[in-house]
Amino acid sequence: MSEKQFSNPAVRWIDHRLPIFSFLNHEANEYPTPKNLNYFWNFGSLAGISLVVMIITGIALSMSYTAHVDYAFESVERIMRDVNHGWLLRYIHMNGASFFFIVVFIHIFRGLYYGSYKAPRELLWILGVVILLLMMATAFMGYVLPWGQMSFWGATVITNLFSAIPGVGEAIVTWLWGGFSVDNPTLNRFFSLHFLLPFVIVGVVVLHLVALHRFGSNNPLGIDTKGPQDTLPFHPYYTIKDFFGLSVFLTFFAAAVFFFPNFMGHPDNYIPANALQTPAHIVPEWYFLPFYAILRAVPDKLGGVLAMFGAIAVLFILPWLDRSPVRSGRFRPIFKIFFWLLLADCVLLGYIGAMPAEGLYVLVGRLATVWYFVHFLVLLPVLSVIETPRPLPQSISKPIFTGGGAMAGAAAAPKEKV
Amino acid sequence: MKKLLCVLAAVLFTSPVFAAGGGGELKNAEWSFDGPLGTFDKAAMQRGFQAYREVCSGCHSLNYIAFRNLADLGYNADEIKAIAAEYEVEDGPNDEGEMFMRAAVPADHFPAPYPNENAARAANNGAYPLDLSLIFKARPNGADYLYSLLTSYVDAPAHMNVPEGMYYNAAYSGNMIAMPQPLYGDDVEYADGADSSADAIAKDLVNFFAWTAEPAMETRKRTGVAVLIFLVLLSGLSYGAMRFIWADVKK
Numbered sequence: 001m002s003e004k005q006f007s008n009p010a011v012r013w014i015d016h017r018l019p020i021f022s023f024l025n026h027e028a029n030e031y032p033t034p035k036n037l038n039y040f041w042n043f044g045s046l047a048g049i050s051l052v053v054m055i056i057t058g059i060a061l062s063m064s065y066t067a068h069v070d071y072a073f074e075s076v077e078r079i080m081r082d083v084n085h086g087w088l089l090r091y092i093h094m095n096g097a098s099f100f101f102i103v104v105f106i107h108i109f110r111g112l113y114y115g116s117y118k119a120p121r122e123l124l125w126i127l128g129v130v131i132l133l134l135m136m137a138t139a140f141m142g143y144v145l146p147w148g149q150m151s152f153w154g155a156t157v158i159t160n161l162f163s164a165i166p167g168v169g170e171a172i173v174t175w176l177w178g179g180f181s182v183d184n185p186t187l188n189r190f191f192s193l194h195f196l197l198p199f200v201i202v203g204v205v206v207l208h209l210v211a212l213h214r215f216g217s218n219n220p221l222g223i224d225t226k227g228p229q230d231t232l233p234f235h236p237y238y239t240i241k242d243f244f245g246l247s248v249f250l251t252f253f254a255a256a257v258f259f260f261p262n263f264m265g266h267p268d269n270y271i272p273a274n275a276l277q278t279p280a281h282i283v284p285e286w287y288f289l290p291f292y293a294i295l296r297a298v299p300d301k302l303g304g305v306l307a308m309f310g311a312i313a314v315l316f317i318l319p320w321l322d323r324s325p326v327r328s329g330r331f332r333p334i335f336k337i338f339f340w341l342l343l344a345d346c347v348l349l350g351y352i353g354a355m356p357a358e359g360l361y362v363l364v365g366r367l368a369t370v371w372y373f374v375h376f377l378v379l380l381p382v383l384s385v386i387e388t389p390r391p392l393p394q395s396i397s398k399p400i401f402t403g404g405g406a407m408a409g410a411a412a413a414p415k416e417k418v
Numbered sequence: 419m420k421k422l423l424c425v426l427a428a429v430l431f432t433s434p435v436f437a438a439g440g441g442g443e444l445k446n447a448e449w450s451f452d453g454p455l456g457t458f459d460k461a462a463m464q465r466g467f468q469a470y471r472e473v474c475s476g477c478h479s480l481n482y483i484a485f486r487n488l489a490d491l492g493y494n495a496d497e498i499k500a501i502a503a504e505y506e507v508e509d510g511p512n513d514e515g516e517m518f519m520r521a522a523v524p525a526d527h528f529p530a531p532y533p534n535e536n537a538a539r540a541a542n543n544g545a546y547p548l549d550l551s552l553i554f555k556a557r558p559n560g561a562d563y564l565y566s567l568l569t570s571y572v573d574a575p576a577h578m579n580v581p582e583g584m585y586y587n588a589a590y591s592g593n594m595i596a597m598p599q600p601l602y603g604d605d606v607e608y609a610d611g612a613d614s615s616a617d618a619i620a621k622d623l624v625n626f627f628a629w630t631a632e633p634a635m636e637t638r639k640r641t642g643v644a645v646l647i648f649l650v651l652l653s654g655l656s657y658g659a660m661r662f663i664w665a666d667v668k669k
Contacts, residue, residue, distance in 0.1 A: 035667060077482050077552070080634065087634040088641070232667060240660045247653040254649055258642025259454040262555065270556035270631075280591075397668075 027213055032231035033238050034219035036396050040114075041217060042245030043107040048205060049246060050100040055198050057093040058142075061086075065145065067191035069184045072147035073272040091261040097139050098264045099253050101287035104132065113339050115327030116218040122319040124211035129315045131204050136288070138197040141190040143285055148269030153282045155182045155190070161295070164302040181275065222328025223392055230396035281356060289353030290346050296357045297369035307369065314376040321376055323384035331390040335383050342375045442589040444559060445566045447621065451628050452561070455643070457636055459625050460492040465608055466626025467491060469619050472606045474550065477542060479530035482551035483630050486524040490633055498524045505529055543583045545596030554624075554631035561624050563589070568620035571599035 006012045006021060015021040064083050066075035079086035108128070111117055117125035144155045159176050163169040178185030216225065225231050232238070256263065264286055268279050284292050291308050298304035314321070329336045345368050352365040450459040467488070470480070485502040493501070502522040507529050510517035522529070530549075532538035539546050554560040566589035574586035580594065587595040601616040608614055612622075628635070 074482075080632070081482060081487075087632075087638060091638070236663050237667070240656065240663050244653065244656040244660045247649060247656045251646065251649040251653055254642065254645045258638055258645060261638070267556050267558050267560070270552045 028239075029233065029235045031213065031234040032216060032225070032228070033234050034217055034225050034230060034396055035232045035237075036219050036221060037217060037238070037241075038220050039245065040106065040110040041219075042242060042249075043103050043110060044212075045242040046103045046245060046249050047100065047107055049249075050096060050103055051198065051201060051205065054093060054096050054100060055202075057089050057096065058195070058198065060089050061093055062191075062195060065191075067145070067188050069147060069187055069273070072145060072187060076146045088257070091257045094265065095253065095256045095261060097142065097285070098287065099249075099256070100135065101139070103249070104135065105287075108132070109343060111218075112342070113329045113336075114218055114220060115222050115322070115324075115329065117319045118322070118327050119319070120215050121211070121218065124208060124214075125319060126316055127204055127208040127211055129312065131201055131208060132315075133312060134197055134201045134204065136291075138194060138201065139285065139287065141194040141197070143269075144187065144190045145194060146269060147187065147273045149271045149273055149277075149279050150266045150269040150282070152182060152273035152275065153279055154284055155186065157282055158284075159186070161301075161305050161308075164305045166302065218327060219396060220328060220330065221393060221396060222326065222331070223396065226395040226397075283354060286350065286354070289351075290349035291353070293349040293353035293365045294369045294372065296353075297362075297365045307373075311372060314373065318376065318380075322380040324387065324389065326389040326392065331392055332383075332387055333390065334387045335380075338375060338379055338383070342372070345371045345375070442566070442570070442587070442591050442593065444562045444589060445569070446562055447565055447624075449561050449624070449628070451625070451635065454639060456639065458490075458629055461610065461612075462622050462625035463491045463629050464493075465606075465610070465612055465619075466622035466624070468608065469606050469623050470550070470626055473600055473619075474623070475528075475531060477531055477538070477547035479532075479547075479549045480528040480551050480630060481530060481549050482527070484525060484527045485522060487633055490629060495524075502526060543596065545583075547597070550627060551630050554627040556631075560631070561628060564627060565620050565624045567595075568601055568623065569617055 006015055011021055061079060064075065064079045064086065066072055076090065079090050081087075083089070111125065111128070140154070140158060144151045159173055159182065162176060163173045165172060174180060176186070177183065178189060216231075219225075266283060266285075283289075291311060294311050295304045295308040298307045324332065324335070326332055329339050349365070349368045349372065352361055352368060355361045357365070450456055450462070470478075485498055485505075488498050488501060489495075502524050505522040505526070505528070506519045507522045507526050508517055509520050512518055531547075532541065535546055554564060557563045567587060570587050570589035571585060572588050574580045574593075578586065578593070580586050584594045584596060585598055586593055601619050603616040603619075604614050605616070605619060606614060612618065632638075
């Protein structure tokens with residue numbers, strides 16, 4: 001990293017010994033960023049900010065929360081009623097989880113469409129999938145903490161999934177629970193882990209950023225930047241764009257927090273947990289519904305669990321399933337169609353996950369599950385071979401072809417993999 | 419944008435609002451607290467509070483509400499002290515190690531009618547009268563649900579056999595409810611001379627329970643208006659700033 005000469009002598013003194021200012025200048029100020037990023041590239045920074053919002057509100061909430069089966073529900077109500085602005089903290093935290101997932105899902109689908117997982121960004125993508133897994137674990141355990149009916153029964157259903165593991169399943173579940181049912185030890189450890197995991201996420205986010213800054217952002221054209229004419233310094237161009245995106249995001253977020261705070265929650269979670277009374281329908285939070293639908297689509301318990309984890313596992317190997325050298329879906333006419341079908345499939349899975357597992361829903365859920373895996377395991381590898389991509393532009397600053405540019409672009413396509 | 423809409427659609431259509439299976443038939447009514455700018459109707463809440471005390475509180479607790487919270491209903495400090503003093507709560511242990519009863523003060527919560535769930539069940543044919551503090555938020559479409567439940571005690575259809583100790587309620591899931599009809603009309607005498615038909619009392623109770631479930635609702639909505647105005651302005655300003663900074667960038 002080149003040392004920059006700062007005018008302030010104190011900054012210069014520190015930077016010579018601890019190059020923190022050079023680092024910040026390099027990574028957050030002059031960091032060259034493709035100049036053609038569209039608004040879908042806002043969602044990375046939004047995800048990071050969501051994480052910070054969750055950690056800050058979470059720490060504040062933990063100061064008034066009691067992780068005990070006899071007091072947890074009441075302590076949450078105390079936060080809602082007696083803690084100064086406790087209702088605001090809790091509603092931000094509760095809706096923040098949903099908004100975090102909305103942002104991350106958009107971020108993921110952006111990566112899927114523009115081929116951001118392809119070389120040389122495979123590890124960047126894999127770290128992102130690790131973050132998604134950690135988020136799911138954290139969100140699940142967080143939902144258990146208020147100790148309402150859905151907390152308790154959701155925890156019971158999900159932890160019971162591990163009993164499907166042959167041989168040691170029952171032992172693992174007992175170990176997870178710290179007893180023979182979801183009870184006080186379970187609540188205590190979930191609170192402990194719910195506090196810990198966000199900081200693990202922060203760690204993986206740092207790695208995600210290091211990997212990102214190695215080659216810089218992908219862009220809507222999916223071609224590499226060819227020089228300074230293709231890029232802009234991160235500040236002020238993308239700091240202001242991210243700030244604008246943040247303002248719009250916060251507007252939607254605030255609308256939910258202040259006017260529809262319970263819309264994405266379930267009324268049953270305002271009933272204290274009762275081990276003797278099972279709710280009519282145990283439904284997970286909306287962001288788990290597609291995975292819940294995949295879990296229920298397989299008639300066999302172990303098979304369902306494997307399919308559900310498989311739905312995430314395929315994302316880990318995605319960079320090697322899609323071998324097409326062209327990144328951006330813009331230049332892949334057939335891929336583009338299947339991308340939208342996959343998105344529709346995921347929405348459909350979410351809908352099926354919210355419905356009772358009966359009648360037509362079961363059939364549709366199974367077909368949608370099969371389609372999900374066919375997309376990744378069959379269509380993408382096959383498309384990489386049979387699809388003829390449209391010609392790529394020569395560079396970001398010359399997106400329009402001149403003369404024989406179309407041919408040159410097509411010939412240049414395989415080089416993009418480098 | 420398309421993606422955003424799809425995600426929003428996913429949120430909307432997978433929400434439990436669409437998933438919940440109720441079973442009973444709900445009536446629709448207009449409520450002052452509905453909508454983003456809705457507020458509590460203090461007169462109705464006071465009447466609802468009176469109805470809770472005279473009709474519901476014999477069986478149903480209100481654990482999360484303290485007497486001091488009644489200030490939200492428009493009572494002043496002296497009135498709250500007087501209301502609290504009408505109740506007795508257990509305190510102690512005293513210097514002799516004995517628990518004792520004393521008059522409640524504003525800091526106390528409403529005392530529950532039964533010492534524990536078993537006592538409540540023993541007194542109610544095995545059924546457990548729920549705590550009502552959060553009932554409004556604990557049911558889908560809480561306002562209409564509570565209103566309908568309180569006013570849907572009708573004669574059971576001829577083919578239905580209502581077991582001993584159960585009652586037929588058109589709004590209740592499964593229609594068989596252990597709570598006897600609570601309102602018949604003129605169950606309470608309102609000081610302000612307001613309508614005391616069963617329908618009107620039910621609505622007053624709904625207004626009261628909307629408040630007990632979330633006393634901060636008015637503050638929340640009021641703050642929300644200010645926050646949204648600020649954020650919309652901030653979005654506009656930052657959009658302008660972004661256009662200004664990006665003006666020299668060649669596409």
